[in-house]
Structures are given as C-alpha cells and as structure tokens.
Amino acid sequence: MRGSSREYDESDVRVRPNRRGSRPRTKDRPKHEDAVTARVVSVDRGRWRTVVGEGTAQQRAVTAMRARELGRSPIVPGDLVGLVGDVSGREGSLARIVRIQERSSFLRRSADDDDPTERPLVANVDLMVMVTALANPEPRGGMIDRCLVAAYVAGIDALLVLTKSDLRSPDEFLTSYAPLGLEHVVTHREPAEQASDPQAPEIVGLEELRERLSGRVSVLIGHSGVGKSTLLNALVPGTDRAIGVVNDVTGRGRHTSSSALAMQLPEDDGWVIDTPGVRSFGLGHVDPDELIDAFADLSVLAEQCPRGCSHLEDAPDCALDALVEAGEAGTAGPARLVSYRRLATALQKNDPWDL
Template sequence: MVRRSVRDFDESDVRVRPNRRGSRPRTKDRPKHEDAVTARVVAVDRGRWRTVVAEGTAQQRAVTAMRARELGRSPVVPGDLVGLVGDVSGRDGTLARIVRIQERSSFLRRSADDDDATERPLVANVDLMVMVTALADPEPRGGMIDRCLVAAYVAGVEALLVLTKADLRSPEEFLAAYAPLGLEHVVTRRESPAESEDPARPGVVGLEELRERLSGRISVLVGHSGVGKSTLLNALVPGTDRATGQVNDVTGRGRHTSSSALALQLPGDDGWVIDTPGVRSFGLGHVDPEQLLDAFADLADLAEECPRGCTHLEDAPDCALDELVEQGRAGTAGPTRLASYRRLAEVLRRNDPWDV
C-alpha cells in the first residue's frame, strides 16, 4: 500500500454531498400563465382568498385560492381582479392559486398613524367611497369624514356621505358644515311602527335612494363601529346577515361587529358593495400634501405662481391662490374649491389620526 502525503490530495479527492434543496437549476424566466382565469376577490380569510369567477354570467361561481409565491408581499384585497390557475371549479376542498394582480383603477388605503408611511390597504378598484356616520348614538365626528375625503380625493374616487339614524336627530345642522364642500349625501332612518308592514322588523327609509346611487358601481362602506353599516348592507343585500351591534353606554362608541372586509353583489345589478370593519383611527401618513393639491387640478395649476415652499394654507404669506381665485382665474367655484382644499390640507397638518 502506497501512502500519500497531504500535498498529494486535491479537491477532486473530496466527496461533496449534493445540496438537494438547491440542486434544481434556477431561472429568471417566470411562467406567463396565459391560461389564467380572471376572478374578483371578495374576501380574505386566514391566508385564503375568496374569489368569484365568471362574474355576471350563468357560470358564476365561488373559488377559494391561495397566493402564489411569485407574488411576494404584494397585497391582495377585496375588489382586486386577479388571475387564477389550478382547480377553478369551485368544488368543496379545491384550491386555486393567485398568480397575478391586474392593474388597479383605484387603491384605497390608510396608515396606522400620520407619521407612519406604512400603508394598510383597504380595497381596490372601487369608484365610490360611501362614508357612513350616525347623527346620534354614537355622536357624529367630522374628523373621520374629512380624513376619508382626503383618501378618496388622492385615490381619484368619488365620495358619498350617508347619514343614518335621522329618526334620532335632524341632519340639517351637520350637513351645513359640509355644504361648502359640495358633498353628495343620502339621509336614512328606521321606519316608524306606523310606516312598517312588520313592526318587529322595521325597514330603512332612504334605502331606495341609496340603492340608486350604488347601482352599477363598485362601492366601499367606511365608518365607525355602530353607525349602521351592517344594517344598511343587510337591507341592500338580503340574506347577508352581517352582525349588528349596540353602542357602548360608557364610551359612546360602537363595538366591532365586522372583523373583515367583504364584497357583495347587489341583487339584480352588476354593482358591488364592500363592507369594511369599523375603524377607530384613520392615518394619512402615506399621503403627501402635493398629492392632495394635485387632486384639486384647477388649484394646482394656479399654485405654480406661488413662492417656493408655500403651504397654500390660509396663513401662508404671499400665497398666490387668494388673489388668483379672487380674480376669477379658478372659475366661478374658485372660492369654494379653495376653502375645501384648505380644510382638508389642515387635516394633514394636524397630524392626529385619532381625531376621527
């Protein structure tokens, strides 16, 4: 037997165990999934996405899906249109995969705090934000409406104010504060025993007007807990059975009854309405003041004549907007538009997401 010195060995004499986990050659080419089926996301539940395939046809069906690894951390929210592969039959126990998210027409979000730019996505592809607030029980708080308006304007989404419980208090005083904004509104109340065919289950007066506003649109309901969002949804889409709750006698605030966002189709309509959980804070840390100004395109053009660093607020020195609006350069609605912009810009400056 010939003995070999250490110097006689090289790397070819060393047995290397193959790394099984990395043995498959990697490629940057991703599958195109040209056979993916389009679906609309209607709910998110513990790592599973509930979707609707073949929307608006006789073949419409519910399909449960999981997120494909290639999507990374891209948020998938109710209202999203996605591409599905795998088993899209919708049979019990089957699971499809979400492999792509289609380009969104709008994307509503909020942050936990005004100095926290981390976005919390709410819904996608909506064209109407329905801000629901009660006139009493709980008491209305305009801060929530102002903040929702900022988020809606920045996202390019129309806004509608719905005032509930008008049987407890007249809406005139509250609406007067929003008249300068030109905000569209609907007022609802419970039917009185004399009006109701079934006193044990009174209907909602004003529901038909609301239904007309929502028809053919993709809407999202936003508001505090206890303001009546779930009651409206149950009336709009019978059989929904969204839980409704009472207002706390001590805090004057509602209890969370909806724990997750849910998209529902309006009966006999191609419209959708998305109910969201009641929120206790609505941060705007993801919104840049310039984004809000851009939402007021007529004012944004005029603001180019302002000095550098101008905040465009009422106390801003040498702000050109005042004089230009006074001259009529912004049109007949100029003063109203400027007041509306400054009101919402003040919301961003206050930096208090709990002022809702």
C-alpha cells in the same frame, strides 16, 4: 470543454449538487396563459375567497392561495386576479392566485398620521361611501375630511350617507360640505308602529342609496355603530352582517365586522364592499402637497397665496384666513380651514424632505 467559446452562468450550477437529476434554476416564470379571471371577495388566514365567472350562469365561489412568485404583494377585496389549478369551486378544492391584474384604483390608509406604513383596504372601487350617524354616536367631521382626502388621492368618487336622521336634522351638519358639492343620502329606520313588518322596519332613503350604488363597485367606510351593517343587510338580504350597539359611556360603537367583505348587489352588476368599523383613518401615506387639492373649496382660495406658502397658521402672508373669514367663493367657514391645517401639520411630520 477545451476550445469551447460558450459562456457559463449561475444556471449551470446545480442547486443541490449531491442530488442526482437536480435541474438548473431558471429565471423564466410560467406565463399561466390558461389562468381564469376571478374577483377577490374576502381574505381569511392566508386564503382568498374569490368569484369566478362573474355575471354568468357558471358563477361560482373558489378558494385560492397565493402563488410563491407573487411574493408579499397585497391582495385585497375587489382585486381581479388570475387563477390556475382547481377552479371548480368544489368543497375542499384550492386554486392558486398567479396574477394580479392592473388596478383602476387602490384605497389605502395608515394606522396613524405619523405612521407612513400603508395598509391596503380595497382595490378597483369607483365610489367611497362614507357612512356617519347624525346622533348616537355623534358625527365627526374630521373623519369625513380624512376619507375625502383618501378618496381624492385614490381617484375615486365620494358619497356621504347620513343615518339616524329621525334623531337629528342633517341640515346643520351638511352646511360644512355644501361648498364641495358633495353628494349625500339621508336615511333612517321607519318607526316600528308604522312599518308593515315590525320585526324588520324599512329604511327610509334605502332606494335612493340603492340607485346610487347600482352598477358600481363601492366601499362603505365608517365608525362602528353608525349603521353600516344595517344598511348592508337591507341592500344584500341574507348577508347577516352583525349589528352592534353604541356604548352609553363612551358614545362609540363596538366593532362588529372583523374583515372586509365584497358582496354582489342582487339583480345588479354592482358590488359593495364592507370594511371593519374604524376608530381612525390615518393619512401617513399621503404627500402633504396633495392635501390642499383635496379641500376643493380652499384650493381655489390658495391660488391667491404667495408662491411656496404652506397655508399653515404661522405661514407669513397666507391669504386663506382673510378670504375664509370674508366668505369668499362660498367657503364653509373657519372649521374647514382648521381641519385642513390640523391634517397638514400632522402630514408634515411624515414628509422625508421636511428636514
């Protein structure tokens, strides 16, 4: 219009000029102020299973899909989200996830140490439960070290659960983690001849574990075959997580859980999230400078090293070797230093500033 001072922008251009009535695009997104809060419990082929009305008489399961405006933002078990649409939970109903609430924690891993691509696991957990067997399969301290690093970076507590203590004493294995003050629970299945129900023998140590999990949001991580599913089936009756066996040749378990699943503890406001059995726990997403802080026993000794020390085996004037050998500050010994250096060397390959 002649004489008009109005400035035009792209919203004045019809997206489909040949179609009458096409409305101009807008950058404004709906606020969805009527969205209800739900907790994500599982993910399956583009659908998210959630719980609405958590802890109330109206608690119900609602299936939802991701709203387009969220793009490719990861949505994982433990996430608190906003739902709109049909949140009745009726069979065949489908809601939309339109919002992901701010997370208190976000646990991630990578496929390998030389792969910086993050793989989100769970959100809003405050306790990582590292499950390992004392025998069949053999325990692997490296896996525990990696989990401790990931827990430190995510800002969550850690608990070590040692299963199958009827096959081997935990004392020797625990000496490696005593200096860290790492809390632990030792469990084993009661012999069938001593159990009140031979078909479902009790788990010694289960009540102590239940107390540690009460009122918390926990994630269980461990290799296949270590007894994770056995513990979960006892903690949450009716879960029926598949229980695997250990291969006699490889000494490793077979994957039985294919996806993460959050389960509510009975008569408790706590949640426990089961993750698929892992064969590796990559730390490609971790900054190498954060690693020494995750090894609390070594971090104290590293203060005596020269400024800028890499703490690696070839680092000049590194004080860690002599201090660890002398048993300073109650360190667990050379094995911890070897574990740290192995991870640090792998992480350096991912450091974009390490040219």
